[in-house]
Each structure stands twice: as C-alpha cells, then as structure tokens.
Amino acid sequence: MIAGSKPVNLTPPASSGESTGRKKHLLDFQDWSVADIHALFDTTDVMAQVLERTIKRVPALQGFTVGTLFFENSTRTRLSFERAARAQSADVLSFAAGASSLSKGESMKDTLRTIDQMQSDVYVVRHVAAGVPYQLTKWTDASIINAGDGRRAHPTQALLDAYTFKKNFANFDHFEGKRLAIVGDVMHSRVARSNIELWTLLGGEVTLCGPATLLPRELEQFDKVTLTHNVYEAAEGAHAVMALRLQNERMTSGLLPSIAEYQERYQVTEKVMAEAHPDALVMHPGPMNRDVEIAGDLADSERSVIEKQVASGVPIRMAVLYTLLVGKK
Amino acid sequence: MIAGSKPVNLTPPASSGESTGRKKHLLDFQDWSVADIHALFDTTDVMAQVLERTIKRVPALQGFTVGTLFFENSTRTRLSFERAARAQSADVLSFAAGASSLSKGESMKDTLRTIDQMQSDVYVVRHVAAGVPYQLTKWTDASIINAGDGRRAHPTQALLDAYTFKKNFANFDHFEGKRLAIVGDVMHSRVARSNIELWTLLGGEVTLCGPATLLPRELEQFDKVTLTHNVYEAAEGAHAVMALRLQNERMTSGLLPSIAEYQERYQVTEKVMAEAHPDALVMHPGPMNRDVEIAGDLADSERSVIEKQVASGVPIRMAVLYTLLVGKK
Amino acid sequence: MIAGSKPVNLTPPASSGESTGRKKHLLDFQDWSVADIHALFDTTDVMAQVLERTIKRVPALQGFTVGTLFFENSTRTRLSFERAARAQSADVLSFAAGASSLSKGESMKDTLRTIDQMQSDVYVVRHVAAGVPYQLTKWTDASIINAGDGRRAHPTQALLDAYTFKKNFANFDHFEGKRLAIVGDVMHSRVARSNIELWTLLGGEVTLCGPATLLPRELEQFDKVTLTHNVYEAAEGAHAVMALRLQNERMTSGLLPSIAEYQERYQVTEKVMAEAHPDALVMHPGPMNRDVEIAGDLADSERSVIEKQVASGVPIRMAVLYTLLVGKK
Numbered sequence: 001m002i003a004g005s006k007p008v009n010l011t012p013p014a015s016s017g018e019s020t021g022r023k024k025h026l027l028d029f030q031d032w033s034v035a036d037i038h039a040l041f042d043t044t045d046v047m048a049q050v051l052e053r054t055i056k057r058v059p060a061l062q063g064f065t066v067g068t069l070f071f072e073n074s075t076r077t078r079l080s081f082e083r084a085a086r087a088q089s090a091d092v093l094s095f096a097a098g099a100s101s102l103s104k105g106e107s108m109k110d111t112l113r114t115i116d117q118m119q120s121d122v123y124v125v126r127h128v129a130a131g132v133p134y135q136l137t138k139w140t141d142a143s144i145i146n147a148g149d150g151r152r153a154h155p156t157q158a159l160l161d162a163y164t165f166k167k168n169f170a171n172f173d174h175f176e177g178k179r180l181a182i183v184g185d186v187m188h189s190r191v192a193r194s195n196i197e198l199w200t201l202l203g204g205e206v207t208l209c210g211p212a213t214l215l216p217r218e219l220e221q222f223d224k225v226t227l228t229h230n231v232y233e234a235a236e237g238a239h240a241v242m243a244l245r246l247q248n249e250r251m252t253s254g255l256l257p258s259i260a261e262y263q264e265r266y267q268v269t270e271k272v273m274a275e276a277h278p279d280a281l282v283m284h285p286g287p288m289n290r291d292v293e294i295a296g297d298l299a300d301s302e303r304s305v306i307e308k309q310v311a312s313g314v315p316i317r318m319a320v321l322y323t324l325l326v327g328k329k
Numbered sequence: 330m331i332a333g334s335k336p337v338n339l340t341p342p343a344s345s346g347e348s349t350g351r352k353k354h355l356l357d358f359q360d361w362s363v364a365d366i367h368a369l370f371d372t373t374d375v376m377a378q379v380l381e382r383t384i385k386r387v388p389a390l391q392g393f394t395v396g397t398l399f400f401e402n403s404t405r406t407r408l409s410f411e412r413a414a415r416a417q418s419a420d421v422l423s424f425a426a427g428a429s430s431l432s433k434g435e436s437m438k439d440t441l442r443t444i445d446q447m448q449s450d451v452y453v454v455r456h457v458a459a460g461v462p463y464q465l466t467k468w469t470d471a472s473i474i475n476a477g478d479g480r481r482a483h484p485t486q487a488l489l490d491a492y493t494f495k496k497n498f499a500n501f502d503h504f505e506g507k508r509l510a511i512v513g514d515v516m517h518s519r520v521a522r523s524n525i526e527l528w529t530l531l532g533g534e535v536t537l538c539g540p541a542t543l544l545p546r547e548l549e550q551f552d553k554v555t556l557t558h559n560v561y562e563a564a565e566g567a568h569a570v571m572a573l574r575l576q577n578e579r580m581t582s583g584l585l586p587s588i589a590e591y592q593e594r595y596q597v598t599e600k601v602m603a604e605a606h607p608d609a610l611v612m613h614p615g616p617m618n619r620d621v622e623i624a625g626d627l628a629d630s631e632r633s634v635i636e637k638q639v640a641s642g643v644p645i646r647m648a649v650l651y652t653l654l655v656g657k658k
Numbered sequence: 659m660i661a662g663s664k665p666v667n668l669t670p671p672a673s674s675g676e677s678t679g680r681k682k683h684l685l686d687f688q689d690w691s692v693a694d695i696h697a698l699f700d701t702t703d704v705m706a707q708v709l710e711r712t713i714k715r716v717p718a719l720q721g722f723t724v725g726t727l728f729f730e731n732s733t734r735t736r737l738s739f740e741r742a743a744r745a746q747s748a749d750v751l752s753f754a755a756g757a758s759s760l761s762k763g764e765s766m767k768d769t770l771r772t773i774d775q776m777q778s779d780v781y782v783v784r785h786v787a788a789g790v791p792y793q794l795t796k797w798t799d800a801s802i803i804n805a806g807d808g809r810r811a812h813p814t815q816a817l818l819d820a821y822t823f824k825k826n827f828a829n830f831d832h833f834e835g836k837r838l839a840i841v842g843d844v845m846h847s848r849v850a851r852s853n854i855e856l857w858t859l860l861g862g863e864v865t866l867c868g869p870a871t872l873l874p875r876e877l878e879q880f881d882k883v884t885l886t887h888n889v890y891e892a893a894e895g896a897h898a899v900m901a902l903r904l905q906n907e908r909m910t911s912g913l914l915p916s917i918a919e920y921q922e923r924y925q926v927t928e929k930v931m932a933e934a935h936p937d938a939l940v941m942h943p944g945p946m947n948r949d950v951e952i953a954g955d956l957a958d959s960e961r962s963v964i965e966k967q968v969a970s971g972v973p974i975r976m977a978v979l980y981t982l983l984v985g986k987k
Contacts, residue, residue, distance in 0.1 A: 055721030063384030106616035117639040287764035310775040392713030435945035
C-alpha cells in the first residue's frame with residue numbers, strides 16, 4: 001500500500017450469507033450480497049450447460065423483449081447480450097448510438113420515454129457518462145443493466161472475470177484471501193473499478209499497478225486494496241494477474257514516457273508471473289494489444305484463461321437477464 | 330379562414346358507414362373509409378391489451394416476413410414497426426439506406442426486384458421523395474406501408490394521433506365537429522398533411538397555423554380546413570392543439586425572422602391553451618424541441634398526451650400489419 | 659482458345675457419381691463432387707417449395723445460430739443468408755465490418771476467437787482478401803461459408819447460377835457439353851472464377867470474353883475453358899451468356915479505352931445473342947449497369963433469367979446451411 005488505507009462505503013455492508021431480495025437492476029454491486037452473487041454464478045453454470053447442447057436455446061424468456069441502448073458503440077458487448085437474450089428465446093430491439101433523436105436536440109429523458117413505449121422489459125445501457133444507467137431507472141419501469149458507464153462501472157465484465165477465476169483456479173474453495181493484481185491503465189478503466197468492487201465484496205484482495213499517471217491515488221482508501229508502481233511487487237503471491245488494455249489514444253497522450261518504456265516496466269510476462277502464486281491465472285478483459293500490455297506468448301499459455309473469460313460472457317449475461325426478468329412473470 | 334375554402338379531392342367520397350373491402354396497402358387514406366379506420370382502431374384496442382400482458386407476444390403473424398426499406402433514415406419509426414412485427418411473431422428483414430445498390434447505379438426498380446426475391450410479405454417504406462411507396466406497388470406483389478414519403482404523407486403517425494385523441498378526449502363520442510389545431514412548420518410536414526386527410530375523413534375540422542413562409546396557401550382549398558397566422562385564433566375552441574417540430578435547419582434558413590420571434594408568436598403555451606376547449610389535449614408528433622415550438626411545462630402537464638401518442642405507435646402499427654397481412658393467409 | 663490449354667488442379671478429381679462425404683465448410687468446390695452438387699440442388703428444390711407457401715418457415719434449423727462476418731460490406735448477400743437462416747428458424751448474429759476490434763489493433767485470430775465465444779454454429783464470411791475464410795477454419799470448430807473472398811471465389815453465387823440454368827434451360831438433361839460464355843471484367847470477378855470451377859466440375863464448358871486488360875491469360879490453362887476478345891465468337895453456340903458488372907471504378911481506371919468503346923465491343927445485346935444457341939439464356943450476377951455491360955431491353959426479355967438468378971439466392975443458401983448444419987444435430 002502506497003499510503004494508509006481506510007474503508008470506504010463503495011460497497012455498503014451486505015449480509016454476506018443471505019440474499020438481499022429480488023433484484024430489478026444491475027448498475028453496480030451496491031445492493032448485491034455475496035449470496036446473490038453466488039446464486040447468479042449457480043445460474044451461470046446452468047446457462048453454460050445450455051450452451052454446450054447442440055440446440056443452444058431454452059424458452060426461459062420467451063415473450064420478453066431486451067432493448068440494447070448503446071450510446072457508446074461496442075458491438076462485441078452488445079452482441080454478447082443479444083446472444084444471451086436469444087438463447088433464452090427473448091426478442092431483441094437494438095437502439096444504436098445515432099438512433100436516438102438526441103442529436104436532434106431532444107432531451108435524454110424524452111428519448112428514453114419514446115423508446116420506452118416500445119415496451120422493452122429490460123434495457124442494456126452503455127454511455128460515455130458515469131451515472132446515466134442509474135438516471136434511466138428514474139424514467140422507466142423496465143430493468144436497467146449497466147453495460148459500461150464512463151470510467152465508473154462495467155459489472156457484467158467483473159462478474160465474468162470472477163466467475164472465470166472461480167471455475168479455473170486449481171482447487172478453488174472461496175474468494176477469501178485470494179488476491180487479484182490489476183496492471184495497466186487503471187485510471188481510465190471501468191473494468192478495474194468493477195473488479196475492485198466485486199472482488200472485495202466476495203472477500204478477496206486487489207493490488208493495482210501502473211505508472212503514476214494512470215494510477216488514481218484515491219483508490220488507496222478502499223479497504224483490501226493496495227497500490228504499487230512495481231509490477232513484480234504487484235504479482236508477488238497473486239492468485240490472478242489481469243493486464244488492462246492500453247488504449248491507442250493513451251500511447252500518444254503524453255501520459256506515458258514511451259511505449260518501449262511502458263512495455264519494459266508494465267508488460268505482464270512469464271518473468272512477472274514467476275513472482276505469482278504457482279497456480280496463478282493470467283487474465284485480460286480484451287481486446288488485447290499483444291506484446292504491449294501483455295506478452296503474446298503468455299496470452300496463449302496454459303496459465304491464460306483469457307479465452308475462458310470471453311466464453312463466460314454469454315452465460316453470465318444469460319444469468320443476469322434471467323435473474324432480473326424471471327421474477328416479473 | 331384566410332381565403333375562401335373549396336372542397337378538394339384529396340379524399341374521394343368513401344361510403345363512411347361501410348368498409349371498402351380488404352386493404353392491400355397503406356399509402357394514404359384515399360381508399361380507406363370511416364368504417365375501415367374504426368375497424369383498425371378496434372384492432373388497435375386488442376393489440377394494446379396484448380402489450381399490457383407480461384408476455385407481449387401473439388402468434389398472429391408467425392411465418393410472415395416484414396421488410397423495412399428506409400431509404401431515409403428513421404430508427405425510431407423503423408424500430409416501432411419492427412416491434413409491432415415481432416410482437417406478432419413475424420420475422421423482420423431490415424434494408425438500410427446504404428444497403429441498396431442504388432448508390433452503385435442500379436435502378437430503383439432493379440433494387441426492389443432484387444430485394445423482393447427475399448420474399449417479404451410487406452415492405453415498410455420511407456423515402457425522401459413523395460410517391461415512391463406508390464411506385465413500389467407496381468413492382469411487387471407484397472403489401473406496401475408508407476412510413477413517410479417526402480412532405481406528402483405519414484399515415485401511421487396520423488392514425489396514432491387520431492387514436493390517441495379518441496382514447497383520451499373526455500367523453501369522446503365521435504370526430505364530427507371536433508377541431509384540431511396544428512401549429513408550426515406546416516409547409517415541410519407530412520405529419521400535418523396526413524392529419525388533415527385523416528381528421529377530415531373522420532368528420533373533424535382542422536385549423537393550420539404558422540408564419541406565412543411555413544403555411545402553404547394551397548391547403549386553404551381543402552374542405553373543413555382553415556388557415557391563420559395567429560396562434561390564439563387557431564387555439565380558440567380547439568379540441569386538440571398539435572405543435573409541429575421546428576427543424577434545426579429551418580431555424581437558420583432565413584424562412585424565419587428569429588427563433589425568439591418564433592417562440593414569441595407560435596410557441597404553444599399554457600396561455601395559448603387558455604383559448605382552447607376546456608378539455609383540449611396537447612399533442613406533438615416528436616421529437617420535441619422543448620421551449621421552442623412547445624413550452625416544456627405544457628409538454629409535461631395533465632393536458633399533454635404526447636407520451637400517449639408515442640405509446641400508441643406500436644399497437645397502431647401492429648393493427649396495420651395485421652389488417653394488411655392476415656387476409657393473405 | 660487463345661493459347662494451348664492444359665488441365666489445372668483447381669478442382670481435384672472427384673468421384674463424380676458418388677458423394678465425397680459430409681461437408682463441414684463451403685469455401686470453394688475443391689472437395690465437392692458432382693453427386694454432392696446435385697444432392698444440394700435437390701435440397702434447393704425442397705427449399706424453393708417452402709418459400710412458395712404462405713408461411714415461409716420450417717423448423718429445420720431451430721436452435722442453431724448463424725453468424726454473419728462481413729469484413730467487406732454487402733447488405734444484399736448478407737440479408738439473403740439471414741433470410742435463408744430465419745426461414746429455417748435459426749437465429750442470426752450479424753458482425754459488421756466495423757464491429758470487429760481489428761481496427762483497435764487486435765489480431766484477426768483474437769477477433770475470431772472472441773466472436774466465436776458467442777457460439778455460432780456457422781459463419782458466413784466475406785473479406786477483401788483471398789483465403790481468409792479458409793484461414794478461419796483453422797481457428798474455430800464452426801462451419802465456414804465463403805460469401806466472397808477477394809477475387810478468388812463466391813461459391814453460393816455460382817451455385818445459384820448453375821441451379822438457375824438447370825431449372826430454366828429448355829429440356830435440360832445434363833451439364834455435359836453445355837457452354838457458358840462469361841463476358842466482361844473477368845479479371846476482378848470472383849463470380850467468374852467460381853463459375854469456371856463449378857461449371858467445369860459439372861461437365862460443362864466455359865468461354866471467357868473481355869478486353870485484354872480485363873482477361874487474365876492464366877485462365878487459359880484451365881481445362882474446358884477458352885478465351886476470346888470477340889463477344890460474337892464467345893456467344894457462338896453458347897447455351898448461356900453471362901454479362902459481368904463493369905464496376906464504376908474500372909470505368910475511370912485507364913484499363914478501358916472508353917465506356918463508349920466498351921459498350922460497342924462488349925455489351926451483351928440481342929445482336930450478340932443471335933449468335934448463341936436458340937434456347938440460350940441471358941444471365942447477370944447483379945447489380946446491373948443497364949446499357950453498359952448489358953442492353954436494358956435484353957435484361958427484360960424472355961431469354962433473361964436474371965430475376966430467377968436472384969430468386970434462387972435464398973433457396974440455394976437455405977440448402978447450403980441445411981447441408982452443412984443438419985448433420986451436426
């Protein structure tokens with residue numbers, strides 16, 4: 001820890017052993033308990049089995065409509081949700097970024113109220129501004145799933161990361177005492193923030209690592225979170241090491257001395273992993289810049305569960321849709 | 330009335346009390362009778378009930394394919410039709426603007442004949458040029474629904490406006506003697522033209538209001554239509570007042586003295602509504618420029634049925650699809 | 659033949675009378691036998707009947723997912739495959755060109771592995787580079803259908819051309835001795851290459867015709883293929899004459915003396931067709947430049963089966979999807 005840590009209330013104390021009741025939205029994990037998360041993981045197991053069948057479809061959500069509202073473009077995440085909806089026989093309506101009349105001067109509220117008349121049961125929302133998904137819950141009776149808001153949260157990514165760890169770490173028993181090292185551009189990463197929130201909720205610890213310009217010091221305050229600028233220190237004893245994508249615009253932004261120096265100091269490599277727990281897993285939320293933030297060989301190695309992370313995307317999202325919608329029937 | 334009115338043949342004399350037979354297309358209301366419209370409104374009631382169920386889907390159009398052919402972009406209208414199709418279990422094929430090979434020098438006819446080989450049962454067509462939907466009826470056996478052609482017509486918008494009025498005006502009995510005031514850029518509005526056509530067909534009266542540059546004098550000839558440049562005069566005794574969207578390009582076109590003057594003279598406000606019938610409804614076809622053509626407060630007031638107009642979009646379009654297609658079975 | 663011909667190994671010797679076993683991919687016709695093609699045509703007959711019913715849908719591929727991966731845009735071909743999928747009750751996921759994270763620096767392999775986690779059963783792939791569909795077969799367990807790779811192949815177009823010929827040529831018995839003349843920009847045409855491959859596999863002969871700059875001499879080596887620069891010579895005795903689209907960029911490329919001269923020397927006209935077999939059919943893979951590479955009148959004449967080619971697109975693609983997928987059940 002660079003500086004003293006103190007608990008913050010990002011996650012309110014939830015009764016870990018009990019569900020906190022039926023969920024309507026997934027914005028972040030603030031009103032999700034440990035029991036809720038594990039129940040969702042159990043549902044994910046079932047969904048993963050469905051996807052192993054020849055006929056990868058169940059009628060669980062027949063007659064429901066899932067609206068995707070991507071104000072910020074991300075075809076991959078959108079299609080993952082669409083696949084998750086259709087595998088449960090739900091209908092999908094896709095509202096693309098330019099689709100809204102926002103560009104015509106209409107207010108966000110009027111836009112949503114108009115879209116909402118098409119009667120989706122849930123909206124999957126991505127927006128460049130933090131807080132938009134929460135705001136939308138005020139204006140619709142439908143459920144809202146946050147598919148990424150600004151730098152704030154991307155909860156389904158954190159869920160699939162934790163689920164992948166749970167299913168692949170040797171002799172996994174529980175998250176208590178397990179440590180996740182996150183390396184790279186923590187500053188701009190909603191994936192990092194959601195992973196901090198979920199991993200610590202589940203009882204684990206998180207080490208954040210990156211150059212000073214990309215490592216926000218306010219995260220030091222968070223309980224069970226440590227910060228370091230040294231990647232070997234971050235990896236030491238870690239049960240999983242996750243490299244974050246270094247976005248192209250960052251590389252030329254002046255926030256970094258040079259790509260060569262970044263690679264030298266922060267690239268996750270076999271040598272870095274040698275410091276970690278013997279069974280430690282290598283993770284990456286994708287898409288990768290091979291040999292920038294992660295060594296290409298390591299990404300393809302036995303330790304890597306990167307493809308398994310991606311593979312968990314559809315079943316996790318199936319479980320989220322099912323969990324939020326099925327109580328409405 | 331600014332000048333003398335005389336009847337025009339926009340709407341041929343239809344036997345108001347009887348259906349004029351099964352309809353294949355919806356281009357405008359020229360071969361629709363009053364009885365046909367009311368039958369469609371009855372079907373809309375049923376569709377609205379379907380959309381209130383938890384499972385918002387009926388198998389009515391299973392095995393039918395609805396093609397959307399939007400040469401002019403309008404995601405909102407297109408998705409409303411897609412929702413209407415899917416809620417009845419029809420398949421949807423979306424042919425986007427750039428989708429056609431028109432840009433490669435192919436003729437409109439060859440484009441349609443090619444698209445038509447994908448065997449849609451109905452095409453929902455929007456085009457910047459008036460008359461294109463009619464022309465397409467010559468080249469395909471499928472049904473054609475006009476989703477907006479130039480400044481000429483947008484019949485499903487007029488249907489949902491009239492339906493919304495019928496369902497929400499206090500103690501509604503019939504359209505005879507009911508007066509609709511339409512305020513704003515009538516010149517460029519297909520919504521205005523379709524509302525004139527439908528409202529007068531149903532027995533109502535229409536007052537058009539706007540600055541001289543945006544109020545086409547040839548509409549004076551139309552039976553039961555009056556024109557005025559004074560918004561208070563337009564609203565006087567009206568049973569519904571509809572503000573039309575003032576498009577951004579119009580604001581800087583030189584057709585208007587200034588936005589401030591437009592707001593001062595033509596904005597639909599509480600003060601304007603004070604002249605209207607005590608039960609008068611406020612309408613807007615969307616998307617709104619709040620506090621330009623309509624006061625934001627008024628749009629959110631008790632009198633406003635703007636959200637109900639939007640809510641009528643899907644059930645009206647379900648009823649139109651059903652009415653045109655189901656006789657083919 | 660301009661120069662001596664010799665057999666090439668584009669098509670390996672297949673046992674014409676027997677199937678070469680269940681097919682997983684359709685990349686070109688290298689491991690398809692004559693019996694396989696005719697079995698596919700028989701399946702196409704069944705699919706064409708399905709499309710003549712009021713309810714144009716069968717449950718044959720229910721629970722399967724068809725992914726479309728168009729790195730090069732072609733809405734028409736993509737929608738034809740989507741229609742073919744949905745008419746058999748399969749789900750569709752569309753990965754558009756810009757959809758991939760390729761533009762973010764991710765490798766093609768990582769992109770496919772990510773997309774592949776959405777568990778499509780088959781990918782329909784178009785790419786500007788020859789060989790990409792083949793390469794993708796190395797990275798996924800799903801089936802791959804080549805929907806056009808560079809100038810190399812476009813097998814479903816060739817299938818629908820041959821199928822159209824078979825169904826429409828007067829008293830058709832077999833392809834042996836039937837001659838197809840292909841006129842125009844052979845150089846840049848994957849349609850031409852796939853037609854050469856399929857037509858000669860089926861036992862027919864092909865004459866290629868075009869200006870020297872657009873007629874690649876290496877095709878002379880191919881067995882049962884002849885080349886000529888004279889359109890009348892090409893048409894002489896031919897059983898079908900196919901005009902290829904002259905792309906706009908070609909017209910101004912300097913590869914052609916002038917459009918007027920091209921029209922004069924290579925346009926397929928009634929006068930050209932007078933040299934052909936009395937029952938000869940006129941074909942075009944679309945979209946047409948009327949009165950450039952083909953006379954508009956001829957395209958609309960009795961001899962023309964251009965609309966029938968387009969009409970064969972959906973049933974051929976239904977048959978291809980069915981043939982590749984149904985054995986997996």
